[in-house]
Amino acid sequence: MLNYFITALFWLATFILLVGLWRRAQLWRNGQAAEWKLTQLFTIPKRYFVDLHHVVAREPYIARTHVATAGGAVAAIALVAINYGLMLYSTMLNWAIVIATCIMFIGAFFVWLRRTSLITNQPPSRLSKGNWSRLPYSLLAFSLGLLLLTLPITTLSNSIAVIAALLLLAGSAELALGIGMGGPMKHAIAGLLHLAFHPRQERFNDQLSTALKPLNLQEKEFGINKPSDFNWNQLLGFDACVQCGKCEAACPAFAAGQPLNPKKLIQDLVVGLSSGTDASFAGSPYAGIPVGTHAGSPNQAIVPALIEAQTLWACTTCRACVQECPMLIEHVDAIVGMRRNLTLTQGSAPNKAPQLLENLRQTANQNGEDNLARYYWAIDLDVKTISPITPVDVLLVAGEGAFDMRYQRTLRALVKLLKAAKVDFAVMGALENDTGDTARRLGDEATFQMLAKRNIANFNTLKFKRILTADPHVLHCLKNEYPAFGGHYEVLHHSTFLAQLVANGALKLSKSTETRKLTYHDPCYLARYNNETKSPRALLKSIGLRVNEMERSGLRGRCCGGGGGAPLTDIAGKQRIPDIRIADARSIGAEVVAVACPQCTAMLEGVIERPEVLDIAELLAASLVVASSAVTGLVIESTVVAA
Amino acid sequence: MTDSLKRIAVLVSAGKHPVSGQPRHCRNDSLALQMGLNLANDILVLHAGESENPALQDYLALGAPQINVIPTTDNIVNNLATQLTNTDLILSGTRAENGDDSGLLPYLLATKLNLALVADVVEIKAYENKIEILQFLPKGRRRRVTVCLPALVVVHPSAAVTLNFIHARQNLGSISTLSASNFDAKHSQSDLKQWHTCPARKPIKLAASRTLTGHERLMAAISSKAKGGAVVNEGNNVEKAQVILDYLREHQLIDF
Ligand code: SF4
Ligand code: SF4
Numbered sequence: 073m074l075n076y077f078i079t080a081l082f083w084l085a086t087f088i089l090l091v092g093l094w095r096r097a098q099l100w101r102n103g104q105a106a107e108w109k110l111t112q113l114f115t116i117p118k119r120y121f122v123d124l125h126h127v128v129a130r131e132p133y134i135a136r137t138h139v140a141t142a143g144g145a146v147a148a149i150a151l152v153a154i155n156y157g158l159m160l161y162s163t164m165l166n167w168a169i170v171i172a173t174c175i176m177f178i179g180a181f182f183v184w185l186r187r188t189s190l191i192t193n194q195p196p197s198r199l200s201k202g203n204w205s206r207l208p209y210s211l212l213a214f215s216l217g218l219l220l221l222t223l224p225i226t227t228l229s230n231s232i233a234v235i236a237a238l239l240l241l242a243g244s245a246e247l248a249l250g251i252g253m254g255g256p257m258k259h260a261i262a263g264l265l266h267l268a269f270h271p272r273q274e275r276f277n278d279q280l281s282t283a284l285k286p287l288n289l290q291e292k293e294f295g296i297n298k299p300s301d302f303n304w305n306q307l308l309g310f311d312a313c314v315q316c317g318k319c320e321a322a323c324p325a326f327a328a329g330q331p332l333n334p335k336k337l338i339q340d341l342v343v344g345l346s347s348g349t350d351a352s353f354a355g356s357p358y359a360g361i362p363v364g365t366h367a368g369s370p371n372q373a374i375v376p377a378l379i380e381a382q383t384l385w386a387c388t389t390c391r392a393c394v395q396e397c398p399m400l401i402e403h404v405d406a407i408v409g410m411r412r413n414l415t416l417t418q419g420s421a422p423n424k425a426p427q428l429l430e431n432l433r434q435t436a437n438q439n440g441e442d443n444l445a446r447y448y449w450a451i452d453l454d455v456k457t458i459s460p461i462t463p464v465d466v467l468l469v470a471g472e473g474a475f476d477m478r479y480q481r482t483l484r485a486l487v488k489l490l491k492a493a494k495v496d497f498a499v500m501g502a503l504e505n506d507t508g509d510t511a512r513r514l515g516d517e518a519t520f521q522m523l524a525k526r527n528i529a530n531f532n533t534l535k536f537k538r539i540l541t542a543d544p545h546v547l548h549c550l551k552n553e554y555p556a557f558g559g560h561y562e563v564l565h566h567s568t569f570l571a572q573l574v575a576n577g578a579l580k581l582s583k584s585t586e587t588r589k590l591t592y593h594d595p596c597y598l599a600r601y602n603n604e605t606k607s608p609r610a611l612l613k614s615i616g617l618r619v620n621e622m623e624r625s626g627l628r629g630r631c632c633g634g635g636g637g638a639p640l641t642d643i644a645g646k647q648r649i650p651d652i653r654i655a656d657a658r659s660i661g662a663e664v665v666a667v668a669c670p671q672c673t674a675m676l677e678g679v680i681e682r683p684e685v686l687d688i689a690e691l692l693a694a695s696l697v698v699a700s701s702a703v704t705g706l707v708i709e710s711t712v713v714a715a
Numbered sequence: 716m717t718d719s720l721k722r723i724a725v726l727v728s729a730g731k732h733p734v735s736g737q738p739r740h741c742r743n744d745s746l747a748l749q750m751g752l753n754l755a756n757d758i759l760v761l762h763a764g765e766s767e768n769p770a771l772q773d774y775l776a777l778g779a780p781q782i783n784v785i786p787t788t789d790n791i792v793n794n795l796a797t798q799l800t801n802t803d804l805i806l807s808g809t810r811a812e813n814g815d816d817s818g819l820l821p822y823l824l825a826t827k828l829n830l831a832l833v834a835d836v837v838e839i840k841a842y843e844n845k846i847e848i849l850q851f852l853p854k855g856r857r858r859r860v861t862v863c864l865p866a867l868v869v870v871h872p873s874a875a876v877t878l879n880f881i882h883a884r885q886n887l888g889s890i891s892t893l894s895a896s897n898f899d900a901k902h903s904q905s906d907l908k909q910w911h912t913c914p915a916r917k918p919i920k921l922a923a924s925r926t927l928t929g930h931e932r933l934m935a936a937i938s939s940k941a942k943g944g945a946v947v948n949e950g951n952n953v954e955k956a957q958v959i960l961d962y963l964r965e966h967q968l969i970d971f
Contacts, residue, residue, distance in 0.1 A: 419879040434735060434739050435737065443735070
C-alpha cells in the first residue's frame with residue numbers, strides 16, 4: 073500500500089515537474105536565438121563540481137550544507153526512481169534511501185539553522201526572506217517524510233505513516249512545482265541548464281571572458297529594451313538565481329546607498345520574463361525605491377516600468393557581482409545591454425555622460441582637448457613618438473590619464489623606468505584616440521566602434537611588437553575587446569611588463585626607502601577583468617615593500633567607484649564609493665595605498681582625509697638604481713618622487 | 716505642440732569642432748532644430764552644402780527627420796528662398812561657429828523673402844498666425860515680443876532647449892539632395908562670385924572711451940540702470956537713427 077503510494081507520488085511529481093519545465097521553457101523561448109547544442113548537457117557534471125563549486129566553496133558553511141542537502145536529495149530521488157519508479161521495492165535499496173535522506177535531513181537542518189538567530193545574532197541581510205524562508209522547512213519535510221516511509225520497518229503505526237505521507241507530499245510539492253511556479257527550487261533545474269547553456273561558454277575552459285559582445289548596429293541592434301530582447305539563455309540564467317545576495321554584499325554601489333542591488337536587478341528581470349510585479353521580492357530593496365511599485369512582462373519596455381534608469385546608471389561595471397555569483401550569472405552584460413538601449417535609442421545617459429560622449433565623437437578624447445596635448449607631459453623626457461617608418465619594440469599607449477596632471481607623474485615615472493631598463497619604446501602621439509572604453513560602458517556602442525575602428529586602422533600603419541599601458545581600462549579594451557573588430561595585439565599592463573623586466577634583470581631596483589605601512593588596491597579592470605593580481609605584488613616585494621592586504625583584495629577587491637562611467641552619471645547615494653575604499657585602507661592602518669590605474673588614482677585621491685596614493689610606477693622609480701651617467705637628468709626627478 | 720503653424724523650416728549648417736576641426740553640427744542651429752521639433756513633428760530641414768558632409772549625420776541624430784540639401788552651385792540665398800515660400804516660420808542659429816556657415820545669411824534671406832527677422836530668441840510659443848517669443852537682452856534682461864507670421868527667427872545660444880543625441884535616429888532619418896534643376900536657372904554662376912568668404916573676425920565693440928572709477932565699472936557691470944546714455948523714444952526712424960549717428964561721430968567711433 074505505502075509502496076504504491078510512493079510510486080504514484082513519484083510519477084505524479086515527475087510529470088508535474090516536466091510540465092512545469094515545459095511551461096518555463098516557453099518563457100525562456102521568448103528570448104532571442106542563441107547557439108546551443110543538446111550535447112552541452114553532458115558538460116553539466118564537470119561544470120557543477122568544478123566551476124560552480126569553486127565559487128560556492130568560498131563560503132565553506134553553505135558549501136557543506138549544500139553538498140549534503142542537494143547531494144542527499146539527488147541520491148534519494150534517484151534511488152526512489154529506481155526502487156519505486158520501477159516498482160522493485162527492494163529492502164536493500166530502501167536502506168540506501170534512508171542513508172541519503174538522513175544526509176539530506178542534516179543538510180537541510182543546517183540550512184534552517186543559518187536562517188534562524190540561533191548561531192549568529194541575525195541571518196545575513198543579503199539573504200532573501202519570503203518563500204526562501206519556507207524552503208528549509210519543505211526540505212526537512214521531504215527528507216523526514218521519505219525517511220520514515222522508506223524505513224524498512226513493517227510496524228509503522230498508521231498515524232505516523234499518515235503524517236510521514238503528508239510531510240513527503242508537502243516536500244514533493246516544493247520540489248515538483250518549483251520550476252513551473254517559479255518557487256525557490258526553480259534554481260535546481262534552471263541552474264543546471266544554465267551551466268550547460270551559459271552565454272559565455274569560454275568561462276568553463278579556464279579562459280577569461282570579460283569582453284562585452286559587439287552590437288551589429290547596421291542590423292539595428294540597439295541593446296535590450298524589453299525582457300524578450302535578451303538571448304534565451306540569458307533569461308534562463310536569471311532564473312537560476314538563488315537570491316543568496318552574494319552579489320549584493322559585494323556591490324560597491326549598493327554599499328554606497330545608491331539605488332542598485334544586483335540581486336534585485338536579476339529578480340526584476342525574472343519578474344519581467346515571467347510577467348508580474350516585484351511585490352513578492354523579499355530581500356534588500358534598491359535604496360530609496362520602494363518594493364512593489366514596479367511591474368513588467370516579456371514584451372514591455374523595462375525602463376522605467378520594471379527598473380528605473382538610475383539603477384542601471386549606478387553600476388561601475390566592476391564585476392564584483394559576477395565574481396561572487398555561485399550561479400555564474402552575468403550581471404554586467406545585462407546592465408550594459410539595457411544601458412545600450414537607453415543611450416542609443418533615447419540618448420538619455422544622465423549628468424555629464426552626454427557631454428563626454430559628444431567630446432569623444434568630436435575630438436576622440438573625453439574632455440574635448442587637442443590630441444596633440446596627450447603627450448605634452450613627455451616633451452622634456454626625450455621620448456620617441458612612433459610613426460609608420462619607425463618600428464619599435466614597445467608602443468606606449470597612455471590613455472585618457474595622460475591629460476590629467478596627477479597621472480602625468482605616474483607616466484613620467486614609468487618612462488624613467490623604461491629608460492633605465494633600456495627598453496626600445498615610443499609613445500603613440502597624436503595618432504592615439506580614446507579607446508572607447510567609457511563610451512562602451514555607457515552603452516554608446518556606436519561611438520565605441522567608431523573609436524575602435526579608428527585606433528585599429530592607426531595601429532595597422534605602425535610596427536611594434538607589443539603595446540604597453542598603465543591604464544587597465546586601455547588594457548582591457550585593446551586586449552579583450554578589439555579582437556572582435558580585427559585588432560589582435562599583445563597588450564601588457566605596466567605592472568606585468570615591469571615585473572618581467574625585474575625578473576629578467578633588465579630593471580635594477582634598490583630597496584625602497586618607504587617605511588610607512590602600505591597596502592595595494594587592485595583595479596577591477598586589472599584583477600577581475602584581466603586576472604592580474606600577482607605582478608603588482610611581486611614588484612612591491614622586489615623593492616622590499618610588504619603589502620598589508622585589505623579585507624577585500626585581489627580578485628575580490630572592492631571597486632574605487634571609477635569604472636563604467638559611474639563618476640559621470642553620478643547617481644546619488646548615501647556615501648561615495650571611494651570613501652568606502654579609503655575606509656578599508658584606514659581600517660588596517662595603511663599610510664600608503666599603492667595603485668595601478670589612473671581612475672583609481674583619481675577616485676582615491678578625491679577623498680579628503682586619506683593615506684597617500686602612489687602608483688606602483690612611482691614607488692619603483694623612487695628606488696631606481698641610477699648606474700649609468702646617461703640617465704643623470706633623471707636623478708633629480710627621482711628624488712622628487714621619493715620626497 | 717500646436718497645429719496653428721502649418722509649415723516650419725529650420726536652416727542647418729555644417730559646423731566644425733573648434734579644437735579638432737572635425738565636422739560636426741553647429742550647436743546654434745541644433746538649438747533652432749530642437750525648437751522647431753518642439754513646435755511641430757513635421758518640419759522642413761534645409762542645408763546648403765554637400766550631402767556627404769558628416770555633420771549632417773549629427774542633425775539626424777539630433778532629431779531631423781529628413782534633411783534636404785540644396786546645391787551651392789548657384790546663389791544660395793535664392794536657392795533657399797525658392798524652398799521657403801509658403802513657410803510660416805523659419806528658424807536658424809544665431810551666427811557662424813567654425814564651419815561653412817554665414818552669420819549674415821538669415822538677414823539676406825529675410826530681406827529676400829521680405830520677412831520680419833527676430834534675433835536672439837530663447838523661447839517660442841505658437842498661436843494662431845502669430846508667435847510669442849522671448850528675446851535675449853544683455854545683463855539678464857529678457858523681452859517678450861509678439862510676431863506676426865510668417866517670420867524668420869534666429870535662436871540665441873542660451874535658448875533653454877535640451878539637445879538629445881540619439882544614434883538610432885541616424886538610421887531613421889534621411890538626407891536627400893534637391894537637384895539643381897529645381898532652382899531658377901536665371902541666377903548664373905556670376906552670382907556666386909559675389910560671395911566673399913573670409914575668416915570670421917572678432918566683432919569690434921563700438922564703445923566711447925570713458926574713464927570710470929572702479930565703483931562705476933562695478934555698477935555698470937551689475938545693473939542695467941547705472942549706465943549713462945539715453946533711451947530715444949521720440950521721433951521717427953530717421954530722427955532716431957540721427958541721434959545714434961551723432962553719438963558715434965561725437966566719440967569718433969566712425970569716420971563718415
Ligand atoms: S545573482 Fe547570483 S549572487 Fe546574486 S543573489 Fe542571485 S545567485 Fe546570488
Ligand atoms: S558590476 Fe559592480 S557596481 Fe555593477 S552591479 Fe555588479 S557589483 Fe554592483
